[in-house]
Amino acid sequence: MLLEVRNLTVCYDRAMVINDLSMGVETGELVSLVGPNGAGKSTLLRAITGLVAREKEITSRSTSGDITIEGTVTFDGERIDKMPAYDIVKRGLIHCPERRRPFKEMTVIDNLMAGAYLLHKKDEIADNRDKVYQLFPVLQSRSGQISGTLSGGEQQMLAIGRALMSNPKLLCIDEPSTGLAPMLRAEVFERIAEVRNLGITVLLVEQEVSTVFKMASRNYVLSSGKIIAEGAGDQLLQDEVIRKTYLGL
Amino acid sequence: MALDIIISGLISGSVYALLAIGFSLIFGVARIVNIAHTAFYMVAGYCIYFATHEMGFHPLWGMVAAVILVTLLGMVAYKFLINPIREHEGAVLIATIALAMALQEIMTLIFTGTYLSVPSLIKGYFLILDVKVFYQQLLTFFAALIALGVLWALLMKTRLGLAIRSTAQDREVANLMGINEARVAMITMGISVGLASFTGAIVVPLTILDPLMWMHPLIMMMAVVVLGGLGSLKGSFIGAYILGFAEAIVVFAIPAGAFLKGSVALSIMILVLIIRPEGLFGVTFEEER
Numbered sequence: 001m002l003l004e005v006r007n008l009t010v011c012y013d014r015a016m017v018i019n020d021l022s023m024g025v026e027t028g029e030l031v032s033l034v035g036p037n038g039a040g041k042s043t044l045l046r047a048i049t050g051l052v053a054r055e056k057e058i059t060s061r062s063t064s065g066d067i068t069i070e071g072t073v074t075f076d077g078e079r080i081d082k083m084p085a086y087d088i089v090k091r092g093l094i095h096c097p098e099r100r101r102p103f104k105e106m107t108v109i110d111n112l113m114a115g116a117y118l119l120h121k122k123d124e125i126a127d128n129r130d131k132v133y134q135l136f137p138v139l140q141s142r143s144g145q146i147s148g149t150l151s152g153g154e155q156q157m158l159a160i161g162r163a164l165m166s167n168p169k170l171l172c173i174d175e176p177s178t179g180l181a182p183m184l185r186a187e188v189f190e191r192i193a194e195v196r197n198l199g200i201t202v203l204l205v206e207q208e209v210s211t212v213f214k215m216a217s218r219n220y221v222l223s224s225g226k227i228i229a230e231g232a233g234d235q236l237l238q239d240e241v242i243r244k245t246y247l248g249l
Numbered sequence: 250m251a252l253d254i255i256i257s258g259l260i261s262g263s264v265y266a267l268l269a270i271g272f273s274l275i276f277g278v279a280r281i282v283n284i285a286h287t288a289f290y291m292v293a294g295y296c297i298y299f300a301t302h303e304m305g306f307h308p309l310w311g312m313v314a315a316v317i318l319v320t321l322l323g324m325v326a327y328k329f330l331i332n333p334i335r336e337h338e339g340a341v342l343i344a345t346i347a348l349a350m351a352l353q354e355i356m357t358l359i360f361t362g363t364y365l366s367v368p369s370l371i372k373g374y375f376l377i378l379d380v381k382v383f384y385q386q387l388l389t390f391f392a393a394l395i396a397l398g399v400l401w402a403l404l405m406k407t408r409l410g411l412a413i414r415s416t417a418q419d420r421e422v423a424n425l426m427g428i429n430e431a432r433v434a435m436i437t438m439g440i441s442v443g444l445a446s447f448t449g450a451i452v453v454p455l456t457i458l459d460p461l462m463w464m465h466p467l468i469m470m471m472a473v474v475v476l477g478g479l480g481s482l483k484g485s486f487i488g489a490y491i492l493g494f495a496e497a498i499v500v501f502a503i504p505a506g507a508f509l510k511g512s513v514a515l516s517i518m519i520l521v522l523i524i525r526p527e528g529l530f531g532v533t534f535e536e537e538r
Contacts, residue, residue, distance in 0.1 A: 054424060062336035089427035097425060103418040114415045117408070118427040166427065 001074070002027045002170055002201055003048070003093070008071035010040075010047050010225075017043045019225035020071075025170065030193075030202045032212045035222035035246060041205045042098050044222070045172050048073055049095035050085030076169065090118055092169035096176070098205075100159040104148030108139055111147050111158055115165030125165070132161040135194060153184035160191065164200075171195065172203045177211075189215065209247050213237065221246050252380045254497045260386055261469075262493025263393035264452055268466055269473040269485040270400065271444035277417035277480045279434040281331060281341055287463040287470060288349035289442045293319045293449030294458050295356050297367050308370050312450040316443060323442025327435060335434075349463060357460040365458040385454050392451045396444065397486070403440075404482075413437055417480070465511065469496070472514035476521050478528030488529060492517060 003025040010018040017040045025031045033041045046052045047069060056067040073081040080088050089095075102111050112132060116125045133140040136157040142150065147158055156176050163171055173192065177185040189211050196202050196215075206212045213219060213233025221229040221242055229242050236242055243249045272286045293315040300311030326348060334340040369385035376382070404410035416423040416433045424430055456462070473492050477484025496513050499506045521528060 049425065051421060051424070054421070058336050061333070084429075085424040086427045086429045089425060095425050097422060101419055101422045103415050103422070105418055106414060110411065110414070114411055114423075114426050114428075117412060117415075162426075 001025070002076060003203070004074040005044075005048065006072045006074070008044070008047060008073065009069070010043055010052055011068045013065050013067075017225050018047060021222075021225065021227055023220055023227055023230075025201060025203050027169075027201055028199070029217045030196045030204065030215055032216040032219045033203065033205045033222055034207070034209050034212060034219060036248070037207075039222040040225040041222050042174055043225075045095060045174050045203070045205055048080075049093060049172060050080070050083060050088045051095070053081070054085050089166065092167065094163045094166055094168035094171050096159050096163040096171060096173045098174040099178075100152075100155045100176075102147040102150070102155050102158050102162070104146070106147060107144055108147050108150070108158055109143040111162050112139070112143075112165050115162035118166050128165050128167065131198075132164050135164070135191060136161050153180050153188065156180065156184075156188055157191065160188075160195065164195065168200055170201045170203060172205075174205045175207060176204075177206060177208050185211070209249065250501050252378055254494070254501050256380070256382060256386060257500065258490070258494035258497035260390050260393075260455070260493070261496060262490035263390055263397070264448055264489075265466070265469050265473050265493055266486050266489035267393055267396055267444055267448040268470040269477065269489050270397070270482055271441040271448075272470055273474055273477075273480060273482055273485045274413070274417075274444075275434075275437050275441040276474075277482075278413055278420075278437040279335060280338065281335065281438075282338070282345065283331075283441070284342065284345040284467065285326070285349040285352065286345075286441070286445050287467040288352040289319050289323055289445040290449035290452075290466060291356065291458075291460070291463040292322065292352055293446035294367070294453040294456075294462065295360060296446075297450055297453055298360070298365050298458055301367060302365075308368055308454070311367075315450050316446045319446035319449070320439050320443040323445075324435065324439050327438040331438075332431075332434075349467075353460045353463065360458075360460070362460055367453045367458065369454040383455075389451045389455055393448070396447055400440075400444065409433075409436065413440075468511065469514045472518040474528075475518045476528055478531030481528070481530035484528055484530035 001024045005021060005023050008018050008021045033044065035041055043052065052067065052069055056069060059065045059067055072079060075091055075093050078091065080091065103114060112129055116128060119125050138154055139158060139161050147155065150158060160173065176188050180188065185208065192202060192204065193215055204212060216233060219231065219233055219236055220227050221236060223246050228246065229236055268287060268290065272283060275281050275283055296315035296318055297308060297311040300306040300314050301308050330344055330348060331341055334344060370388060371384040374381045374383040404414060412428045412433050415426060415428060416430055420430055469492060473485055473488040476491065477488030492514060495517065496510055499509050499513050503509060
C-alpha cells in the first residue's frame with residue numbers, strides 16, 4: 001500500500017466529519033473518492049496531507065473551535081499523521097487543493113517555481129518545468145502572466161502543473177472540474193489520465209461520477225464521513241441504492 | 250522652495266517606503282500588525298548614539314551593530330511575545346503596542362528624555378540654486394534606494410523570496426509546497442525589523458533622538474499602508490512617496506506648516522478610508538481557514 005488510512009476520525013467541535021474511516025491506495029492506481037456534498041471528501045484529503053492538523057494547531061492557539069483527529073495515516077511505509085504538512089510534501093504526497101488556489105498575484109512561472117520549492121538542482125527543476133509545459137502547453141504561452149487573470153480551466157491546469165513540479169509519488173486532486181465548462185472538464189480529465197500514465201498514483205475527489213468511474217481503477221463512495229461502498233465503476237453503478245441515494249444518478 | 254520640497258519629499262518618501270514595506274511584509278506573511286515596528290527604528294537610533302558617544306566607535310560600526318542587535322531583538326520579541334498569540338489579532342495588536350511603550354520607557358530610563366544627536370557620516374553640504382543639500386541627506390536617500398533594491402531582488406530573485414511571497418499569498422497552500430510557514434514568518438520578522446533598524450540607522454544623523462520619535466513615523470507608516478493598500482508592497486512604495494511629498498509641501502508651502510505636519514497623514518488616511526477603503530493597490534486575501 002502506498003497510502004493507508006486506518007480508523008481515521010476527524011471532529012470539528014462536536015460534528016464528526018470523518019467517522020472511523022479506513023481506506024488505501026496502491027502504487028500506480030487512480031482511485032476516486034465520490035459522494036454527496038458534505039460527505040467529508042475534502043476533509044479526508046486535508047486530513048491525509050496534514051492540513052487538518054495544521055488547522056487544529058491554529059485553532060488550539062485561538063479561542064475559536066476545537067478539532068480532534070484520531071487514527072493513523074501511513075504513506076510509503078512511514079507514519080505521516082503526526083507530521084506537519086510541509087514535511088509530508090517532502091515524502092512525495094502532494095495535495096492539489098479545492099478551488100485550485102494558485103498564488104493569484106504571482107506569475108504562472110513563479111507559481112510553478114513555488115511548486116518546485118523543495119527541489120534544489122536547477123536541471124531537475126528545468127526538466128520538471130518542461131514536462132509540465134508539455135502536458136499543459138497553455139502554461140508555457142502564459143508563463144509571464146499573473147495567474148489570477150487566467151481562466152478557471154487554466155488555473156486548474158496551473159494548480160495541477162504546480163503540484164507536478166515536486167516529483168509527486170501520489171497526487172491528491174480535489175474537485176478539479178468544479179466550476180468549469182463541459183469542454184474544459186473533459187480536457188482536465190484527459191490531462192489527469194495523462195498524469196497517471198506518467199506513473200504517478202492519483203487520488204481524485206470528484207463530483208462528476210460518470211467520467212471518473214470510467215477512468216478510475218477503484219472508487220470509494222463516501223457519505224457522512226464513512227465509506228459506504230468500494231469497487232470498480234460499473235460494479236457500483238449496478239447497485240440501485242448507491243446509484244440513487246449517494247450518486248444521484 | 251520647490252527644491253526644498255523635492256529634497257525633503259524624496260528623503261521622507263524613501264524613509265516611509267522602507268518602514269511601510271517592512272511593516273507590510275510581516276503583515277502579509279504572518280498577519281501581524283506590528284505597532285512596535287517604528288519603536289525598533291527608535292531603538293536602532295539609540296544603539297548608534299550609545300556606540301558612538303559612550304563607546305567611541307565610528308558611526309558606521311555603530312550602524313552595523315545597531316542593525317544586527319535590533320534585528321535580533323525583533324526576532325526574540327517575535328519568538329517569545331508575538332508568536333504564541335499569533336492567531337489572536339487583537340492580542341497581537343495590544344502586545345505590540347505594549348512592546349513599543351516598553352521600549353520607549355526603557356530608552357527614557359537609560360538615556361533620559363532629553364534630545365540627543367548623532368554625528369553625520371559625511372560632513373558638509375553643497376548648494377543647488379542656493380539651497381543647501383547636505384551630503385548626509387544624499388547618503389540617506391541613496392542608502393534607502395539601495396535597501397529597497399536589495400529587498401526587491403531578495404523577494405523576486407531568490408528561493409527565500411519566493412517562499413515569502415507564496416506565504417503572503419496563501420499560507421495554507423504554501424504549506425502544500427513544502428514551505429515551513431513558521432520559519433518563513435520568523436525570517437520575515439527578521440527582515441522586517443532589520444529594515445526598520447536600517448531605516449533608523451540612516452535617518453538618525455538627520456534628526457534628533459528622543460524616546461517619542463517612533464510616534465510620528467508610526468502614524469505616517471500606517472497612513473502609507475492604508476493609502477497603498479494593506480499587503481501591497483507596490484502600494485506601500487508609491488504611497489510612501491505620495492505622503493512624503495504631501496508632508497513636504499505642507500511644511501514648506503504653508504506658513505507655520507510644520508505644525509500641521511502630523512495632520513497630513515491622518516487626513517489622507519481618513520480620505521482614503523472614505524473614498525477607497527482598499528487603498529490604491531489593495532490586495533484581497535484568500536479566505537483564511
